[in-house]
Amino acid sequence: MSVSTTAAAVAGRTEPAATRGGGARVEFRGLRREFGSGVVALDGLDLTVEPGELLALLGPSGCGKTTALRVIAGFETPDAGEVLVDGEDITRVPANRRDAGMVFQSYSLFPNLSARDNVAFGMRVRKVPAAQRAARAAELLELVGLPEHGDRYPHQMSGGQQQRVALARALALEPRVLLLDEPLSALDAKVRLTLREEIRRLQLSLGITTIFVTHDQEEALSMADRVAVLNAGRLEQCAAPSELYERPATAFVAEFVGTMNRLPGRMTDSGRVAVVGTEQPVDGAAPEGARDVEVLVRPENVTATVEPDGDATVVAASFFGSVTRVLLDLPGGVSVKADLASRDAGALAPGVRATVGLAEQPVLVVAAAS
Structure with a gap:
């Protein structure tokens, strides 16, 4: 995303x-x-x-x-x-x-029927009177923003227009x-x-x-x-x-929804987790009996600050308008992504040394990969 x-x-x-x-x-x-x-x-x-x-x-x-x-x-x-x-x-x-009305990825319109007749097809099968079919098809083409396209055939319409017709057809039988x-x-x-x-x-x-x-x-x-x-x-x-x-x-x-960092951590005696020089509260239960764990952190919860003596090195910076995603390497072969306000990320160019931290908030903890 x-x-x-x-x-x-x-x-x-x-x-x-x-x-x-x-x-x-x-x-x-x-x-x-x-x-x-x-x-x-x-x-x-x-x-x-x-x-x-x-x-x-x-x-x-x-x-x-x-x-x-x-x-x-x-x-x-x-x-x-x-x-x-x-x-x-x-x-x-x-x-x-x-x-149930269904709209498919492939549109599945009848190529030999106009947009109006495609929309009306299900009503014709159910023997809805012709005048009622025509009125309902016109209403639905208006609803999907294609009031002038009733006489066009699928090959005369763009993909987006065809999908609108498919949607109108699915809605025709309410x-x-x-x-x-x-x-x-x-x-x-x-x-x-x-x-x-x-x-x-x-x-x-x-x-x-x-x-x-x-x-x-x-x-x-x-x-x-x-x-x-x-x-x-x-x-x-x-x-x-x-x-x-x-x-x-x-x-x-x-890890499936959005972007997630997976960082090495260690459980503390207080039930918190130590990760990239910070201690964070744990969201939910930590793996039972585990000391060494992995911590899941969203890029927007990672901070990065230019620091000549910092232990992180900027690898890349990708500009996305108001947000810049910065990729940094940490000691031990660990990489971390940080999403920062673009106005604050200008100095974090590739090769720059930096310090990485985390915003204080509960984090998910999973067992470390063996």
Whole structure:
């Protein structure tokens, strides 16, 4: 994630999702899905999505996030567990009867149909009268900002415009749940930013429960009410973006979300941890019986000051607008990243000697690698 966007991306939501409208409540209960090769995609997933909430499923490739989305859509059948929507078990309900709208990464528009007819396709299948279909399609194209594009075919539209049409098509039947499977990953950065803001605006205005699969941390943290981090088919943590970033529940979450330094430390008799010349309080429990540990620290909590006799050496400095990320080498082959205000980082050029410190705050401590 870009250093300059971290603060905005992790800003907390001020309005509880459940107060925003009539979206459905979705529950995953003990979901397990194993494929023939012995790969376990979901390993007892328990997760609840509140009505009207936008929940992002985030994790590395193969963590199970897309499988979870396909299970709720009805494209995958779990080996064990249940999927409930507003208390109704839909685990064995066919996909075409689940009242869920899905938007794919690849758009999946019909190339021989205009934008208007693509949006109206599901209504035509359900035999909605032609006049009603046309009115609804025009309304939705207006909603997604494409009122003049109804007669255009997919090849006549940009990727961002095609994805807007796909979103309008998913909303045409007024689904109880909207499912988004990495819908922005094929777009360039500027279009991606614009479209994610539009998706969030629409989701908030409609109050529809939305599950958004992404591998992009910035997308997840900036769009979602809560983010569920998956790892090897299991839920590591589900929390608001600010909590996920500032108070990660596990070392995996701490290192996967954002950037994290891993520094050698030593537990003290007082229960604190000594690290880079400071003593810090421990967040949670330290590894039992361990003296030598590793300490997880965000770059923005690292300080660096020019000092001719300092034991750190600046290796590189990367400018990100208001923030500059400085990479320093410490004794013992340890490297540390520090995110500093650019106005204070000008003197920290490569080769300069410096002193490194940490802001006083609780830190996560894990067992030292053997």
